[in-house]
């Protein structure tokens with residue numbers, strides 16, 4: 001089997017959903033690591049019209065690849081299929097490579113629930129946690145109404161998950177009695193909750209004990225540990241610290257000043 005190719009910028013959480021699923025399924029892959037600042041530009045927007053990662057960048061041009069044949073997010077040379085949007089990528093990987101039903105169920109009643117949670121993740125968790133992180137952490141102007149509104153929504157989403165996971169004493173997973181792709185899809189954004197909510201790392205799940213336990217069950221898995229090891233290496237290669245600050249940045253204030261000046 002030929003390795004699948006994944007284009008990603010290591011900084012953002014979304015690509016790590018895909019990498020974790022690939023690791024869980026032991027599907028071989030190779031990564032094209034790209035920089036964030038180029039993803040809204042041509043020619044890449046021709047390839048992934050949404051200009052987001054998983055996506056492609058400079059390195060592609062550097063290698064003089066034929067852009068017209070270059071995938072926007074993942075490419076599977078075994079099928080010739082190219083897909084962008086993490087929800088679609090995960091569904092593709094499950095359809096094609098989860099032949100033993102390791103991360104999904106074969107029955108319609110459970111499968112529709114896995115899809116329901118995946119759609120909730122891509123539409124309900126990802127965008128709101130993303131905006132919340134932006135206004136809490138990255139946006140140079142601290143707009144209290146935006147921070148409040150997005151924090152409230154992020155906590156509401158956490159409350160939905162916490163309620164469902166706590167509905168029965170022995171409930172460990174969103175669907176049925178074992179882990180599925182639906183659970184894994186929530187990990188990368190939940191892992192950044194400290195930045196999203198602007199709280200210390202040990203307080204990020206305060207008020208959401210079921211989400212905390214669920215999250216920790218997943219971050220102990222070799223798939224996540226390996227994905228984060230890869231992230232650390234790719235961040236390092238891009239001159240970035242783990243939290244996204246360019247290496248050598250003295251502190252968060254200096255980072256915010258450089259963002260305000262458009263340097264970071």
Ligand SMILES: N[C@@H](CCC(=O)N[C@@H](CS)C(=O)NCC(=O)O)C(=O)O
Pocket residue numbers: 011012013014015039040051052053054084085086087122126
């Ligand atoms: N719905 C998309 C979201 C992808 C996304 O927002 N990726 C972020 C990185 S985690 C990104 O590319 N942000 C840069 C930008 O929006 O310019 C997906 O699930 O693939």
